[in-house]
Amino acid sequence: LAISRVKVPRNFRLLEELEEGQKGEGDGTVSWGLEDDEDMTLTRWTGMIIGPARTNYENRIYSLKVECGPRYPETAPTVRFVTKISMNGINNSNGTVDSRSIPILAKWQNSYTIKIVLQELRRLMMSKENMKLPQPPEGQTYST
Amino acid sequence: MADQGAADPGNNNNNKPEASEGTIIKVTVKTPKDKEEIAIAEDASVTQFKEEISRRFKAKQDQLVLIFAGKILKDGDSLSQHGIKDGLTVHLVIKTAHKAADGGSTSASSSTSTQAGSTSTSNPGTNPSTTTGSTGSAPPPTQTPNILSKHLSLFEKSGLGMGSANFMELQQQMQRQLMSNPEMLSQIMENPLVQNMMSNPDLMRQMIMANPQMQQLMERNPEISHMLNNPELMRQTMELARNPAMMQEMMRNQDRALSNLESIPGGYNALRRMYTDIQEPMFSAAREQVSVRNTSLHSYSESGAQPSRTENREPLPNPWGPPTSSNPSESGGGSTGSSSTTAGTTPSVSNPLGINPGSLGNGMFNSPGMQSLLQQISENPQLMQNMLSAPYMRSMMQSLAQNPELASQVLMNNPLFAGNQQLQEQFRAQLPIFLQQMQNPEALSVMTNPRAMQALMQIQQGLQTLQTEAPGLMPSLMPGGIPGIPTGGAMPTENPASSPSSAGTNIAQQQLMHQMLQMFAGGGGGGGSTQTPEVRFQSQLDQLNAMGFINREANLQALIATGGDINAAIERLLGSQPS
Numbered sequence: 001l002a003i004s005r006v007k008v009p010r011n012f013r014l015l016e017e018l019e020e021g022q023k024g025e026g027d028g029t030v031s032w033g034l035e036d037d038e039d040m041t042l043t044r045w046t047g048m049i050i051g052p053a054r055t056n057y058e059n060r061i062y063s064l065k066v067e068c069g070p071r072y073p074e075t076a077p078t079v080r081f082v083t084k085i086s087m088n089g090i091n092n093s094n095g096t097v098d099s100r101s102i103p104i105l106a107k108w109q110n111s112y113t114i115k116i117v118l119q120e121l122r123r124l125m126m127s128k129e130n131m132k133l134p135q136p137p138e139g140q141t142y143s144t
Numbered sequence: 145m146a147d148q149g150a151a152d153p154g155n156n157n158n159n160k161p162e163a164s165e166g167t168i169i170k171v172t173v174k175t176p177k178d179k180e181e182i183a184i185a186e187d188a189s190v191t192q193f194k195e196e197i198s199r200r201f202k203a204k205q206d207q208l209v210l211i212f213a214g215k216i217l218k219d220g221d222s223l224s225q226h227g228i229k230d231g232l233t234v235h236l237v238i239k240t241a242h243k244a245a246d247g248g249s250t251s252a253s254s255s256t257s258t259q260a261g262s263t264s265t266s267n268p269g270t271n272p273s274t275t276t277g278s279t280g281s282a283p284p285p286t287q288t289p290n291i292l293s294k295h296l297s298l299f300e301k302s303g304l305g306m307g308s309a310n311f312m313e314l315q316q317q318m319q320r321q322l323m324s325n326p327e328m329l330s331q332i333m334e335n336p337l338v339q340n341m342m343s344n345p346d347l348m349r350q351m352i353m354a355n356p357q358m359q360q361l362m363e364r365n366p367e368i369s370h371m372l373n374n375p376e377l378m379r380q381t382m383e384l385a386r387n388p389a390m391m392q393e394m395m396r397n398q399d400r401a402l403s404n405l406e407s408i409p410g411g412y413n414a415l416r417r418m419y420t421d422i423q424e425p426m427f428s429a430a431r432e433q434v435s436v437r438n439t440s441l442h443s444y445s446e447s448g449a450q451p452s453r454t455e456n457r458e459p460l461p462n463p464w465g466p467p468t469s470s471n472p473s474e475s476g477g478g479s480t481g482s483s484s485t486t487a488g489t490t491p492s493v494s495n496p497l498g499i500n501p502g503s504l505g506n507g508m509f510n511s512p513g514m515q516s517l518l519q520q521i522s523e524n525p526q527l528m529q530n531m532l533s534a535p536y537m538r539s540m541m542q543s544l545a546q547n548p549e550l551a552s553q554v555l556m557n558n559p560l561f562a563g564n565q566q567l568q569e570q571f572r573a574q575l576p577i578f579l580q581q582m583q584n585p586e587a588l589s590v591m592t593n594p595r596a597m598q599a600l601m602q603i604q605q606g607l608q609t610l611q612t613e614a615p616g617l618m619p620s621l622m623p624g625g626i627p628g629i630p631t632g633g634a635m636p637t638e639n640p641a642s643s644p645s646s647a648g649t650n651i652a653q654q655q656l657m658h659q660m661l662q663m664f665a666g667g668g669g670g671g672g673s674t675q676t677p678e679v680r681f682q683s684q685l686d687q688l689n690a691m692g693f694i695n696r697e698a699n700l701q702a703l704i705a706t707g708g709d710i711n712a713a714i715e716r717l718l719g720s721q722p723s
Binding site: 018021022023024027028029031032033034035037045046047048050059061063064128129 | 172174175176209211212213214215216227231232233234235236237239400404
């Protein structure tokens with residue numbers, strides 16, 4: 001497992017992540033924030049991934065929902081695409097991300113963050129097997 | 145600038161906030177390439193914000209997409225609604241024909257990690273680009289129904305491309321047939337024995353480990369042993385083996401991965417190397433393995449099967465699985481009296497049992513395809529040897545030996561025996577011995593040794609001559625037995641041709657068969673047939689006569705030499721005497 005560290009309480013962690021999301025740390029290709037600013041439990045988040053260039057995801061903005069359960073960050077969050085996407089590991093009919101197919105979700109560590117998850121998904125978009133997948137028309141979302 | 149309308153005291157730079165009391169906040173607007181600080185009123189709307197941005201970034205407003213904290217800012221919203229405060233950053237995407245935030249920045253090594261990350265969920269660390277060849281390669285046929293190893297599929301292609309001996313092609317054909325006949329495949333798969341075997345990872349592992357060559361291989365490639373020891377993987381592979389659809393899926397994945405690999409510079413060489421390093425030993429390992437159980441499939445799977453290993457090799461479910469097929473066609477025809485068993489391989493050249501690709505049917509033996517195959521085989525002793533040493537052949541024979549019922553069934557179907565009760569009886573009695581003989585490695589090696597076979601043939605011919613010259617001598621030879629069978633191998637094509645004729649010479653044949661069996665049981669010796677060549681080749685002679693070859697002597701000689709093969713005999717005749 002990870003190196004022994006102080007276990008940061010969940011809410012502290014999430015607040016940190018919230019702040020980071022608002023400050024726009026990072027390269028600007030992913031973004032995340034609370035779905036509802038009044039959500040005191042800091043459970044439901046929205047994320048955004050900007051499709052990488054030179055892939056079939058290019059030019060698109062993918063919206064996601066991330067749910068950080070009560071045991072986060074010890075347990076991985078559940079992730080779901082709202083915008084329709086065709087990608088390995090993503091359920092075609094409802095956009096849920098299969099935790100077993102995404103490496104960092106499958107091998108989650110408590111040092112991982114929402115940002116990392118989004119960035120990883122974006123990275124996977126650039127993989128050979130995903131980058132050329134034909135995508136649904138832009139702007140469609142899953143019905144759930 | 146001073147009074148551009150709405151002269152507001154708080155009017156900064158290029159900003160026209162509507163509400164005069166709005167505090168100006170500085171918001172960073174970031175694109176992947178660019179970053180700008182924009183001052184705007186706290187309570188401005190997104191639209192206004194966008195106006196500002198479009199000026200700064202020199203883009204049209206409707207090209208702008210603003211994202212903050214994971215949400216897209218819609219024109220009707222206000223900044224405060226989203227909690228955008230001073231000092232915070234908003235992401236901007238400028239939609240051009242082909243822009244979209246260039247994501248290059250994230251995860252540099254995406255391409256490499258791609259393979260690792262993205263590919264097949266179930267790929268525990270197989271890295272196609274590893275040259276060391278994580279696994280053994282799968283030998284010949286790509287289409288093995290049982291893909292036990294994903295890794296191996298890598299090698300499938302290499303195996304396929306490189307080095308197909310005739311035998312391999314044969315195998316491939318068989319497999320293809322098998323593949324194209326899902327029913328058969330599922331039948332085989334459903335064989336409880338197979339399933340049992342497959343569902344027992346330990347067993348599989350043991351089998352694999354038991355093979356010394358495999359052990360060697362494992363030493364050289366520790367990954368292989370890892371794979372073997374990974375129960376998860378083994379189970380998966382076995383499942384795969386059971387599920388043809390899955391297998392095909394996997395094969396496709398593998399193929400794709402493999403082709404990817406090929407496109408890497410130097411990749412093809414790597415593949416080749418892998419193949420040579422791994423596949424060869426694996427293949428020979430496979431061949432040496434002796435099946436421990438009845439099902440040919442079983443043994444076959446052993447060979448290929450190291451679950452992780454050879455995807456392809458993997459159990460080629462023996463299409464001629466003992467229980468199912470049994471469509472012996474006679475190979476030896478009358479003279480050799482070889483009874484056919486359902487052993488798998490097509491060319492039954494040296495196979496006295498007339499091992500025949502029973503899988504697909506009767507009379508297959510008589511088809512032109514078979515004929516040419518037989519010829520091919522006879523011309524290529526190596527091929528024969530390959531065939532015989534094929535694991536499934538062995539297992540075939542073993543299973544036959546163990547299952548006299550089956551064997552007798554098979555044999556009984558042989559048209560040779562069809563109308564002939566007596567012969568059948570005889571044969572049945574002989575069966576156990578016969579089968580035992582087949583097991584005898586000695587016998588097998590004799591069969592595979594072309595020179596030995598030739599010798600046998602000569603002996604047979606000698607005996608035949610002897611018969612003609614001194615018929616009285618023959619009876620005394622009978623008990624001695626005749627290894628007509630091995631010799632029969634040399635005269636493959638005789639079968640179909642001679643079978644009809646043999647039917648005519650029934651009794652003689654019976655005797656012959658009897659003798660042969662005894663012979664064989666006795667371990668083979670020199671032999672000939674009890675009938676004179678004339679009798680045996682009666683119909684051929686007639687045919688030759690009809691064609692205009694009137695020299696009976698010569699005809700006979702030719703027929704004897706070619707073992708009853710009319711075509712070959714004709715060629716001989718034409719060669720020796722221009723007619």
